[in-house]
Amino acid sequence: xxxxxxxxxxxxxxxxxxxxxxxxxxxxxxxxxxxxxxxxxxxxxxxxxxxxxxxxxxxxxxxxxxxxxxxxxxxxxxxxxxxxxxxxxxxxxxxxxxxxxxxxxxxxxxxxxxxxxxxxxxxxxxxxxxxxxxxxxxxxxxxxxxxxxxxxxxxxxxxxxxxxxxxxxxxxxxxxxxxxxxxxxxxxxxxxxxxxxxxxxxxxxxxxxxxxxxxxxxxxxxxxxxxxxxxxxxxxxxxxxxxxxxxxxxxxxxxxxxxxxxxxxxxxxxxxxxxxxxxxxxxxxxxxxxxxxxxxxxxxxxxxxxxxxxxxxxxxxxxxxxxxxxxxxxxxxxxxxxxxxxxxxxxxxxxxxxxxxxxxxxxxxxxxxxxxxxxxxxxxxxxxxxxxxxxxxxxxxxxxxxxxxxxxxxxxxxxxxxxxxxxxxxxxxxxxxxxxxxxxxxxxxxxxxxxxxxxxxxxxxxxxxxxxxxxxxxxxxxxxxxxxxxxxxxxxxxxxxxxxxxxxxxxxxxxxxxxxxxxxxxxxxxxxxxxxxxxxxxxxxxxxxxxxxxxxxxxxxxxxxxxxxxxxxxxxxxxxxxxxxxxxxxxxxxxxxxxxxxxxxxxxxxxxxxxxxxxxxxxxx
Amino acid sequence: xxxxxxxxxxxxxxxxxxxxxxxxxxxxxxxxxxxxxxxxxxxxxxxxxxxxxxxxxxxxxxxxxxxxxxxxxxxxxxxxxxxxxxxxxxxxxxxxxxxxxxxxxxxxxxxxxxxxxxxxxxxxxxxxxxxxxxxxxxxxxxxxxxxxxxxxxxxxxxxx
Numbered sequence: 001x002x003x004x005x006x007x008x009x010x011x012x013x014x015x016x017x018x019x020x021x022x023x024x025x026x027x028x029x030x031x032x033x034x035x036x037x038x039x040x041x042x043x044x045x046x047x048x049x050x051x052x053x054x055x056x057x058x059x060x061x062x063x064x065x066x067x068x069x070x071x072x073x074x075x076x077x078x079x080x081x082x083x084x085x086x087x088x089x090x091x092x093x094x095x096x097x098x099x100x101x102x103x104x105x106x107x108x109x110x111x112x113x114x115x116x117x118x119x120x121x122x123x124x125x126x127x128x129x130x131x132x133x134x135x136x137x138x139x140x141x142x143x144x145x146x147x148x149x150x151x152x153x154x155x156x157x158x159x160x161x162x163x164x165x166x167x168x169x170x171x172x173x174x175x176x177x178x179x180x181x182x183x184x185x186x187x188x189x190x191x192x193x194x195x196x197x198x199x200x201x202x203x204x205x206x207x208x209x210x211x212x213x214x215x216x217x218x219x220x221x222x223x224x225x226x227x228x229x230x231x232x233x234x235x236x237x238x239x240x241x242x243x244x245x246x247x248x249x250x251x252x253x254x255x256x257x258x259x260x261x262x263x264x265x266x267x268x269x270x271x272x273x274x275x276x277x278x279x280x281x282x283x284x285x286x287x288x289x290x291x292x293x294x295x296x297x298x299x300x301x302x303x304x305x306x307x308x309x310x311x312x313x314x315x316x317x318x319x320x321x322x323x324x325x326x327x328x329x330x331x332x333x334x335x336x337x338x339x340x341x342x343x344x345x346x347x348x349x350x351x352x353x354x355x356x357x358x359x360x361x362x363x364x365x366x367x368x369x370x371x372x373x374x375x376x377x378x379x380x381x382x383x384x385x386x387x388x389x390x391x392x393x394x395x396x397x398x399x400x401x402x403x404x405x406x407x408x409x410x411x412x413x414x415x416x417x418x419x420x421x422x423x424x425x426x427x428x429x430x431x432x433x434x435x436x437x438x439x440x441x442x443x444x445x446x447x448x449x450x451x452x453x454x455x456x457x458x459x460x461x462x463x464x465x466x467x468x469x470x471x472x473x474x475x476x477x478x479x480x481x482x483x484x485x486x487x488x489x490x491x492x493x494x495x496x497x498x499x500x501x502x503x504x505x506x507x508x509x510x511x512x513x514x515x516x517x518x519x520x521x522x523x524x525x526x527x528x529x530x531x532x533x534x535x536x537x538x539x540x541x542x543x544x545x546x547x548x549x550x551x552x553x554x555x556x557x558x559x560x561x562x563x564x565x566x567x568x569x570x571x572x573x574x575x576x577x578x579x580x581x582x583x584x585x586x587x588x589x590x591x592x593x594x595x596x597x598x599x600x601x602x603x604x605x606x607x608x609x610x611x612x613x614x615x616x617x618x619x620x621x
Numbered sequence: 622x623x624x625x626x627x628x629x630x631x632x633x634x635x636x637x638x639x640x641x642x643x644x645x646x647x648x649x650x651x652x653x654x655x656x657x658x659x660x661x662x663x664x665x666x667x668x669x670x671x672x673x674x675x676x677x678x679x680x681x682x683x684x685x686x687x688x689x690x691x692x693x694x695x696x697x698x699x700x701x702x703x704x705x706x707x708x709x710x711x712x713x714x715x716x717x718x719x720x721x722x723x724x725x726x727x728x729x730x731x732x733x734x735x736x737x738x739x740x741x742x743x744x745x746x747x748x749x750x751x752x753x754x755x756x757x758x759x760x761x762x763x764x765x766x767x768x769x770x771x772x773x774x775x776x777x778x779x780x781x
Contacts, residue, residue: 037751040764072753225710227750262656262693263749265762303652303691306747320648322690381711381752388753422710455710455752469713473747479690582771584727606723607716611769 007290008169009160012281016157024083028061028106030054031079031087033149035068035234036266037227041075042094049095050078053102061106067235069149070389071136074117077149080105086121087150089131120150136386136405141367141375144351145391148235153270156277159238165283167354168245172291176206176250183353185361187373192218192309192346193421193450194526195372195439201343204333205251208341213253216337216344217244218314219260219267222306223422224473226453228377229347231389233260233267236351237274241297243350245283246357249293251343259314262301271299306423306477309451310525311336311344313479324479325525346451348377368394372438372449382419382455385410392437399433402456413458416557417541421450423470424530426537427463446537448530462559463542464549467535468496474531485528488519492535500560504550513539558620561605565621568609570595572617579609579618637669641676651677655688663699692747700735700742702780704760709748711755716769720756721745723770724777740781 030050034043047065054061069077074091080101081087088111090101097115104110111125118131131137151158159165171179183199190196205213217240221229233240244256260268275297278284286294300318307313308323311332317323318337336342352374356364365373372394378401381387385407392401398418402408409415417427420437426447428435435441439449457466475489492515498504516532516539523529539546548554555563568579568588575593587603590596598609610618640657644650651673658669665688674684688694706721721732724743728736735742751757754766758773765776 036749036764037753040751040754040757040766075753221750222747224708224713224748225752226748227752230750263746301653301656303656304693304747305691317652317691318649320651320687322687379750379752381755382714387711387755419710453710453752455714457714461714466714469710469718477747584723584770584774604722604726606726606770607719608723608770611716612771 009165009289013160016160020157020161023062024081026083028059028083029079029081029087030061030063031066031081031150032064033068033075033077033079034065035231036264037068037072037231038075038077039266043076045095046076046078046093046098049098050102053098054106057102057107059102059106064152065154066150067148067153068231068389070145070231070391071117071386072388073386077117079150081121082106085111086119086123086125088119088125088128089117090115091117135407136388136390139396139400139404140391141393142391143355143364143367143375144232144239144348144377145235145389146355147239148231148389151236153235153237154273156238156274156281159236163358164238164354165242167357168242168249168283169289170357171246171249172289172293176252179246179250179357180206182361183356186356186364187361187368187371188349188352188356188364189372189439190346191348191352191376191451193424193448195449198345198349201333201345202247202251204331205341205343208334210341211252212255212340213251214337214340214342215244215248215251215253215256216314216318216342217256217258217347217350218309218311218344219258219264219347220302220308220314221261221264221347221451222309222477223424223451223453225379225381225419225422225455226451227379228389228452230264230267231379232347232351232377233264234270237267237270238277239351239354240271240347241274241278243353244297245288245295246353247343247345247350248295251341253343254294254296256295256297257300257318257337258297259300259302259308259318262303268299268301275299305479306473307479307525307527310527313525314344315342322479324481325527327524348452369436369438371440376437376449376452378452378454380406380454380456383409383413383458383461384456394438395436397434397436398428401437401454402433406456409456409458411458413460415456416459416461417457417463417466419447419455419457419466419534420453421448421530421533422453423474424448424526424533425450425453426533427457427466427541428537429541431541446533446540448533460557460559462500462555462557463538463545464496464500464555465557465559467538468493468500470534471496471531474527478527478531482522482524482528484519485523485525485531488515488523489528489531491515492519492532496535499546499549500555501562502549502553502560504546506547506550508550509539509543509546564605565600566598566603566605566607566609567619567621568596568598569617569619572615574615574617576614578612578614582608582612584608637672641672644676646677648677648679651679651684651687652691655684655694659694664695664697666696695733695742697733697735700739702740702761703742703744704758704777705744705746705749706732707746707749707751707755707757707759709746709750709752709755709757711752712748712757715755717756720758720768720770720773724758724773727774728777741777
């Protein structure tokens, strides 16, 4: 028996609301950011410490594991909301700091401003800035990530309190055609990377006379360097499920599959729990909210194949076959899973829907540019000061993202490039920093929007090595079905390997360009068609670096192992012996207090000495 | 055919029967079935391939074809601990490849292999999605962020 048979969730939401208010005027809430990234930084130990400390001090508090607020570089992050005070977020919380927070803030009136990151909500606290005024947050517009890090992802009630499933209620009161019209007004385009207008995909599938129809959520976030979908699902799984329900209703599907990476166990766990809660609330199954809409959602765990991000390959994999793409048309919206009309949408696209339904298409389209509407999440990582998950209005410049949000390059090093779109995208140099981030501008510059990976590179990143890295990835992930991709990427990789080993020839560059153009124009699917992008953009913007590798047998960034040596500057070396002690092959010798030297015969160029030297005495040449 | 024993005190037949009976005899169950087999055994044994093929009325080569396509599946027995070195882009630009090289040299094992003493298996992973903590090494299920070759070695020494 479902918890609600009503036509809407109004009553139950009201009930939960008043419970929630009563509870939080009585006792504090403690939010521990324990998504995968927080856990890697020690969030579970912090959670344990809070549990122990609260029990020892006999404090009645609501201790919750939440998702990631996006400031990954300051993990573990903890939020404390005392009745009558705003929510304060604390950064880099260790088990030791937990004690201070409990004793000074929960038991007394000292908000520990020195550990605080920012505060949210009404009322000021001396010495603590407003969270959304922080430099990393100020340029952001948080729509999809609104709840991440602030609500309990394991409790549907917290989602409902925050207007959860209001979008679905609205949708069920509309005709599918009206929803598609709203979506058209919003201007939402696929957030998986290609940017196909979502409403059009839906319209094709909806108007097909063939039944049944299927909806697939692509959560196979395979771009190395991207974690937007993982964070979103770990922090707010119900936002995705609400989007799936809205999409399913609109296209006329009865069944949806979420195809999710097996490498994301926590996200899988969160979704499983959230789906079971939907069943309890009667939001899945027969006649949802008194309508004639019946729906089920099942999870399919991906088994690790980048090519399965491609629609038709993903479908093959769900059908239990090798995940290989097939030529399109017919597009899946016409003939997809088991030959039936199928819509495949990305996690972010679907999780945006509840907001569009709640607030209207016009509201969403106020953000962005005339052709790229709304907001987009990016996983900002690499050589940037403030790494994390961000959400920005489209049209923002790369410079604003790298410098204002990301805080620039660490260690005072120079900016070299930013890679968008992962292995399918391109490396954009400093001259392109003022490029607006929208679908068209990025393509024009040789890159793509992609699903949202954004990797910043500094002067110590080698452009040739990056091209080789991405190509080795796509080459390995090539399914082998079509010749240009199977053989072409292999030949390209061989050339790049030769160049990074100092055995390249100048004519290799022409050959590389020609091969790249061929693979791009003649491959069967998106994997092959975009795989040459990193090579082409680095050749275009960093050709001098390729030439240095070939003509001077030199890697200017000091990365390519065969072309560099490690040595110790005797003037800077203090003889502290840290490098000597940590050298795995005993290649470093010298007396304590005197300058040390590296035996080039023994050195394996692992880079350990460079890493551990406090005095910048280890030089890479 | 090489026979591999199944742990947990069950005969191979029994162990598989439990897994197989949970899955319908439909092609779409193939990958979930293989995933469950690997969860139980730690790898996909030849025997398992045969059993799965029989259950789904497929040939062993069809099952092998699918299993070898996906990087999640392994065909040799794993070590007591699994080291996964992330080689995502963020980890790469922050030195992930150097860590992999280093671990490979120290433990004398290649990705996909297991050390002779059965202590570690080594895997390279395309991306864990912990990019902000790059470079990342995962041992069993514990994630270690901001690694250097030296730190990685110190951590591995804690596992026996």
